[in-house]
Amino acid sequence: MAILPIDQFSVLKPTRIQTSFFSSSNNTSRWKRQRISTTVIRSCGNQSAAGTEKNHYELLGVSVDSSSQQIKDAYRKLQKIYHPDIVGQKGHEFTLRLNQAYTVLMKEDLRRQYDTSIGEFRIGFQRTGRDVESCSSWNGPLRPHTLFVDETAWCGECAYHASNTFEMDEALGCARVKVQYGDDAEKIEVSVDSCPVNCIHWIDSEDLGLLESLIRPKPKEGFGVFGQGWERPANVFKATETFKKQVAKQAKDYQGNWREPPEEETSAQAAARADANLNLRKERSLSIWNMIKETFG
Amino acid sequence: MAELQYTVASDSENTGEEKSSSAFPESAIGIDIGTSQCSIAVWNGSQIEVLKNTRNQKLMRSYVTFKDETPSAGGVTSNQLLHEREVLSGAAIFNMKRLIGRVDTDPVVSASKSLPFLVQTLGIGVRPLIAALVNNAWRSTTPEEVLAIFLVELRAMAELQLKRPIRNVVLTVPASFSRFQLTRIERACAMAGLHVLRLMPEPTAVALLYAQQQQQIVHENMGSGSEKNALIFNLGAGYCDVAVTATAGGVSQIKAITGAAIGGEDMLQNLMRYLFPDLDRLFSNHSTNDIKSMAVLRIATEDAIRKLCSQTSVQVDVDLGNENNICKVLDRKEFEEVNKQVFEKCESLITECLHDSKVNVEDLSDVILVGGCSYIPKIQNLVKAICKREELYSEMNQLEAAVSGAALEGAVASGISDPFGSLDLLTIQATPLALGIRADGNTFSPIIPKNTTMPARKEQVFTTSHDNQTEALVVVYEGGGKTVEENQLLGFFKIGGIPSAAKGVPEIIVCMDIDAGNVLRVFAWVMMPGNEHPVTPFMEVRMPTVDDGHGWCGEALLRAYGSALDLVTVQKRV
Numbered sequence: 001m002a003i004l005p006i007d008q009f010s011v012l013k014p015t016r017i018q019t020s021f022f023s024s025s026n027n028t029s030r031w032k033r034q035r036i037s038t039t040v041i042r043s044c045g046n047q048s049a050a051g052t053e054k055n056h057y058e059l060l061g062v063s064v065d066s067s068s069q070q071i072k073d074a075y076r077k078l079q080k081i082y083h084p085d086i087v088g089q090k091g092h093e094f095t096l097r098l099n100q101a102y103t104v105l106m107k108e109d110l111r112r113q114y115d116t117s118i119g120e121f122r123i124g125f126q127r128t129g130r131d132v133e134s135c136s137s138w139n140g141p142l143r144p145h146t147l148f149v150d151e152t153a154w155c156g157e158c159a160y161h162a163s164n165t166f167e168m169d170e171a172l173g174c175a176r177v178k179v180q181y182g183d184d185a186e187k188i189e190v191s192v193d194s195c196p197v198n199c200i201h202w203i204d205s206e207d208l209g210l211l212e213s214l215i216r217p218k219p220k221e222g223f224g225v226f227g228q229g230w231e232r233p234a235n236v237f238k239a240t241e242t243f244k245k246q247v248a249k250q251a252k253d254y255q256g257n258w259r260e261p262p263e264e265e266t267s268a269q270a271a272a273r274a275d276a277n278l279n280l281r282k283e284r285s286l287s288i289w290n291m292i293k294e295t296f297g
Numbered sequence: 298m299a300e301l302q303y304t305v306a307s308d309s310e311n312t313g314e315e316k317s318s319s320a321f322p323e324s325a326i327g328i329d330i331g332t333s334q335c336s337i338a339v340w341n342g343s344q345i346e347v348l349k350n351t352r353n354q355k356l357m358r359s360y361v362t363f364k365d366e367t368p369s370a371g372g373v374t375s376n377q378l379l380h381e382r383e384v385l386s387g388a389a390i391f392n393m394k395r396l397i398g399r400v401d402t403d404p405v406v407s408a409s410k411s412l413p414f415l416v417q418t419l420g421i422g423v424r425p426l427i428a429a430l431v432n433n434a435w436r437s438t439t440p441e442e443v444l445a446i447f448l449v450e451l452r453a454m455a456e457l458q459l460k461r462p463i464r465n466v467v468l469t470v471p472a473s474f475s476r477f478q479l480t481r482i483e484r485a486c487a488m489a490g491l492h493v494l495r496l497m498p499e500p501t502a503v504a505l506l507y508a509q510q511q512q513q514i515v516h517e518n519m520g521s522g523s524e525k526n527a528l529i530f531n532l533g534a535g536y537c538d539v540a541v542t543a544t545a546g547g548v549s550q551i552k553a554i555t556g557a558a559i560g561g562e563d564m565l566q567n568l569m570r571y572l573f574p575d576l577d578r579l580f581s582n583h584s585t586n587d588i589k590s591m592a593v594l595r596i597a598t599e600d601a602i603r604k605l606c607s608q609t610s611v612q613v614d615v616d617l618g619n620e621n622n623i624c625k626v627l628d629r630k631e632f633e634e635v636n637k638q639v640f641e642k643c644e645s646l647i648t649e650c651l652h653d654s655k656v657n658v659e660d661l662s663d664v665i666l667v668g669g670c671s672y673i674p675k676i677q678n679l680v681k682a683i684c685k686r687e688e689l690y691s692e693m694n695q696l697e698a699a700v701s702g703a704a705l706e707g708a709v710a711s712g713i714s715d716p717f718g719s720l721d722l723l724t725i726q727a728t729p730l731a732l733g734i735r736a737d738g739n740t741f742s743p744i745i746p747k748n749t750t751m752p753a754r755k756e757q758v759f760t761t762s763h764d765n766q767t768e769a770l771v772v773v774y775e776g777g778g779k780t781v782e783e784n785q786l787l788g789f790f791k792i793g794g795i796p797s798a799a800k801g802v803p804e805i806i807v808c809m810d811i812d813a814g815n816v817l818r819v820f821a822w823v824m825m826p827g828n829e830h831p832v833t834p835f836m837e838v839r840m841p842t843v844d845d846g847h848g849w850c851g852e853a854l855l856r857a858y859g860s861a862l863d864l865v866t867v868q869k870r871v
Contacts (some may be wrong), residue, residue, distance in 0.1 A: 069524075076548040
């Protein structure tokens with residue numbers, strides 16, 4: 001999470017509807033924005049209408065699928081920098097936005113509603129005990145890049161150089177990232193360079209969850225006595241790309257339906273339709289999984 | 298802060314400059330004005346120091362004695378014996394915190410009529426007459442004045458010890474104080490030449506101290522600072538406050554806060570009535586003898602309550618004069634039975650606060666009990682019972698916790714940093730009371746609900762209640778009641794220039810903004826359908842605007858305008 005000086009936020013200010021209402025002297029644009037704001041508030045209960053504005057996740061510097069604990073930590077960290085008690089009155093506007101973002105993201109129903117309105121989908125991996133074990137944890141603040149090991153052969157080179165970061169997964173017989181940034185930069189650099197099969201990659205933090213979950217072997221559906229067993233994608237990066245494309249498409253479709261409800265619709269009808277949409281979405285997720293399996297199986 | 302309105306701009310600019318230019322800003326001092334006792338503390342550069350008076354006391358009785366020439370703040374300089382003599386004479390005024398900013402229809406004021414000075418109520422919704430007996434004459438004063446006299450002496454005492462002038466203060470206040478009462482406290486401070494930097498609800502000051510203590514533990518153990526939930530229960534002489542806080546990394550986040558005007562004073566009066574049922578009838582005249590009897594009974598009862606904290610029974614032996622003698626053995630069971638309602642109210646406040654915070658009792662890391670009444674065994678037991686635990690948090694001085702927290706906030710808000718990270722702290726406050734306006738008849742329509750994180754800004758859309766209505770009244774209230782009558786009126790203003798239209802067409806948008814210094818501003822403007830611009834300039838009104846006699850304003854408005862200028866809430870369109 002990048003910590004920006006407060007001035008950088010004041011650059012954002014003119015795009016802020018409420019802010020301009022209270023501080024700007026440009027009358028015409030002010031009221032135009034004000035109008036947008038009020039309608040948005042009444043229609044979906046949040047204020048993220050302007051395209052240039054940071055969404056709640058960007059504001060808090062967390063990823064879309066972050067846990068409530070991560071959101072809480074990020075919120076506290078930012079509050080400690082920008083709260084008016086610490087920086088004085090100029091922190092007022094930013095803290096208001098932080099509070100708004102926090103309120104929305106900490107309540108599961110509000111967050112889901114918000115995700116829909118900004119077109120983001122959290123990928124609903126059901127993280128079981130085993131899954132959590134095989135995901136890397138974080139040491140220190142969130143950073144834009146993370147380590148990811150795409151390996152199939154037994155090699156303990158990296159775990160030897162940076163033992164706090166990498167470990168051998170006994171069950172799978174290959175190395176994986178235990179703790180992101182578990183060692184200092186130098187050690188990690190050495191282990192990345194020394195990998196004999198060049199399988200340690202620097203990737204975007206946002207992709208980490210997806211990659212780590214896709215590389216895990218999944219039980220394969222069998223036909224009769226044939227084909228049962230475990231499988232994992234041959235090229236995990238390609239699989240991730242495909243998956244993301246699918247999700248994006250799905251989000252777009254879903255949003256298209258969501259955004260244009262007929263005027264006369266009652267709330268009961270809306271609820272029923274939303275339900276149906278949700279079911280459709282679930283089915284689609286399943287079919288995507290199946291597709292991935294077919295492609296790489 | 299309200300009375301400094303004309304200097305606010307330059308004032309805040311100055312603070313801003315001080316922060317950046319001066320490497321060693323001076324810490325604001327923390328003051329805890331209790332109903333019965335008062336204390337003052339300051340961050341001395343490395344730790345919190347609770348200042349002592351010339352008699353080496355950290356806790357000073359909050360009372361002011363009126364004499365021939367100048368009144369003096371008793372507790373700052375004098376001792377217990379002198380206090381008793383002055384209380385007996387009727388010249389001492391105390392319990393200011395229970396009287397400040399209240400009207401004579403308030404039950405808390407009525408309950409103060411058994412105090413050994415004059416509290417005259419006429420029951421018409423104005424401030425009560427308060428007077429001290431000086432040379433056999435009732436000399437009137439106000440709670441603000443009494444508080445100001447007391448603060449002046451406190452200030453002089455602190456300036457002498459710290460060898461520097463003092464201007465900025467952080468005061469602790471009860472959570473149940475309305476914004477109107479807060480302005481009275483600010484006025485008293487202004488009269489004493491003090492600038493209020495922050496008014497902190499008492500449990501949030503305790504929460505800040507807790508955050509600092511937890512932060513230190515983390516530093517010492519080099520462990521990870523996981524989140525800790527704590528319940529803070531503060532019971533003083535005049536007020537009971539409860540808060541639930543989530544603490545991690547020196548940040549204390551208030552999840553819920555609530556309070557009521559209930560405390561040791563109520564227990565004292567209940568017990569006085571139990572010991573001497575004729576209390577109200579006999580002492581209604583406030584003659585010199587009555588006052589003496591009242592004071593004797595008061596001192597004896599106070600003593601009995603104190604003894605019942607450590608013993609299970611106590612012998613009460615008082616001669617009230619006029620052949621009224623009380624000779625009785627009082628046991629702890631009786632005391633608890635007499636004050637059953639007080640204890641039940643305490644329980645309901647804790648339950649309510651836990652419910653609002655959505656924190657389970659099992660998830661509480663610590664339960665903190667502070668305040669002058671925290672020594673009463675029944676209170677300790679009921680807090681333990683509700684929070685389902687054997688032990689209470691023991692790392693805090695129960696009487697100094699609030700003032701220490703205020704001193705910490707004073708240092709943080711003054712921009713002081715500590716090389717060891719002891720001031721790497723923050724309290725994220727929440728609103729203890731809901732704020733809203735009158736709409737749909739006499740309904741209170743909340744705009745900023747209770748327990749909203751501060752700073753906060755929220756808006757809501759209203760519309761006209763009549764066809765061709767061109768004006769509307771925005772009447773602002775604070776409190777938890779469903780109808781406006783149950784809540785505290787803060788102020789009102791009129792929006793004019795609404796274009797003629799059928800009822801329900803114009804949109805009147807009311808926005809409320811609370812900054813971190815707890816200043817409330819109300820904005821309102823009018824929008825018409827199909828028009829992107831508001832049709833009138835928007836109004837900005839700083840609240841509260843009402844002064845004394847505010848109890849009447851609501852009725853007066855109704856009499857003058859009826860429902861002609863009413864507003865109606867707009868249902869949220871999904």
